[in-house]
Amino acid sequence: MKKNNLLTNGLDRYLKSLIALLDGHDIELLALARFMSFWHSRNQYCGKCGKKTKISEAGHVRICQHERCKEHYFPSMxxxxxxxxxxxxxxxxxxxxxxxxxxxxxxxxxxxxxxxxxxxxxxxxxxxxxxxxxxxxxxxxxxxxxxxxxxxxxxxxxxxxxxxxxxxxxxxxxxxxxxxxxxxxxxxxxxxxxxxxxxxxxxxxxx
Known part of the structure; x- marks a missing residue:
């Protein structure tokens, strides 16, 4: 799907500008989404051998694809x-x-x-x-x-x-x-x- 087809009726907003409009539960959900997005973008490659990692466990684990490595990476705050x-x-x-x-x-x-x-x-x-x-x-x-x-x-x-x-x-x-x-x-x-x-x-x- 092309990027410009996503959320066609959505509004582009800077995240910090929304804080005053949200409640505690919404903040927790946004914190999870933002952190996981950031974590995935920073862990595309294995820190041990340098090979690509892949998503596992519904996005909560990344595993090195090298056959002899298979290092597991978990989100940490x-x-x-x-x-x-x-x-x-x-x-x-x-x-x-x-x-x-x-x-x-x-x-x-x-x-x-x-x-x-x-x-x-x-x-x-x-x-x-x-x-x-x-x-x-x-x-x-x-x-x-x-x-x-x-x-x-x-x-x-x-x-x-x-x-x-x-x-x-x-x-x-x-x-x-x-x-x-x-x-x-x-x-x-x-x-x-x-x-x-x-x-x-x-x-x-x-x-």
Missing amino acids: DPAVIVHVSSKERCLLGRKKIWPEGMYSTIAGFVEPGETVEDAVVREVREEAGIHIDKVAYQHSQAWLFPGSLMLGFTAIAKDEKITVDKNELEDALWFTRNEIKSDPRILPYKVSIAYKLIMEWLSKGD
């Missing part, structure tokens, strides 16, 4: 941590330059080889905002679309409040009170995100 940091009656939020105007969110980053997820939380907050934290506690997880990762959500308590922003990671980082967040809806990230859930849970504790 990249773990990332995201953390809501609070200090007394304020919380720490950062923003990236590419985000919509006024939007801030919780600190996040990928887990590096050899470290625990708790270590990753501590490192990311220290690297991106210069804040030292403790009382790291796991809360929730979420499969996320960009770039196909498993987000592990945490809360933590700040040991200090002097922010030093890594400009290679963030455009800005600030401490926000509950009233400041409630008074400016632009601050909050997408409602389907785990960041939004972490922030809303913190906001509810002040009611």
